[in-house]
Amino acid sequence: MPRVLHTTARSPYARKVRIALLEKGLPFELATVDLTSPTADFLARSPLGKVPLLVDEDGTVVFDSTVMVEYLEDRYPAPSFLGGSSFSERLLHRELDELGDTIADQGVAAFLAKGRDDAAGEGRAVALAGRAATEIERRLADGRWPAAFGVGQAAVVSGLGYFEIRHGRALLDRHPALAAWAAKQAERPSVASTTPHA
Ligand SMILES: N[C@@H](CCC(=O)N[C@@H](CS)C(=O)NCC(=O)O)C(=O)O
Structure with missing residues (x-):
């Protein structure tokens, strides 16, 4: 299944993850969340009810933009987005x-x-x-x-x-x-x- 980043139009945290995905050359789709009335499906997967939320191709769900970048770095290390081995x-x-x-x-x-x-x-x-x-x-x-x-x-x-x-x-x-x-x-x-x- 496609990798999906759940976001709002202006979320700065989601933008950070979008930049990480683009720099790593990882394809993804954006799904817009209406935080005033989030769907039951989104709430079931997002522990804090916040965006961004990343659902990877194998179904791995990751919340929090900083955790997402660390996850992406661990799983798709090249090119590094977190300083390599230094x-x-x-x-x-x-x-x-x-x-x-x-x-x-x-x-x-x-x-x-x-x-x-x-x-x-x-x-x-x-x-x-x-x-x-x-x-x-x-x-x-x-x-x-x-x-x-x-x-x-x-x-x-x-x-x-x-x-x-x-x-x-x-x-x-x-x-x-x-x-x-x-x-x-x-x-x-x-x-x-x-x-x-x-
Ligand atoms: N530390 C989180 C912050 C995420 C965050 O605060 N998201 C806001 C929108 S930009 C949100 O979803 N707020 C919904 C709410 O508080 O109900 C991250 O880096 O992902």
Whole structure:
């Protein structure tokens, strides 16, 4: 059966996995989930009721984008998307993955806070996203950066892309070196073809 990634249109976590699948050359189909009324079939397979959810060709079900990338790396190791056999490169990818996911998480949190007129909550979320962006920018400057494109860079472009469509360019404008780096990533087909639209 075909490999299927269950997602919503703008999920930054699913985008990270889509980039991984594209970079590894693994064919897949997308199935769109309506999180306001998910099907019984989706809920039966997704332990937390969240997207993304990956169902591999042999029926293996994997939840959580970071776990998915680790699963894909274990099962389909070449080309590597997680730093190959170098522990230091793998650590850089994992840390960058967490920083990129933090921008996505706080983009979601700020969006939900705005929806309930919680200005303080929105401010806290935007501030934490800014902290993550500052750390990523510091790493770009001091060279603590994975040599090869992989999950770290994919998480950062996905987090930033989601944040921008929800909250505009203010975060990028405050981090110009990171914004320039992100713009350059769009030269990769896997990044360009998964860019979300507002
Ligand atoms: N850590 C998870 C986060 C996934 C997540 O938060 N997904 C959101 C949408 S982007 C979701 O499905 N929310 C549904 C809900 O909370 O009911 C991952 O990386 O896959």
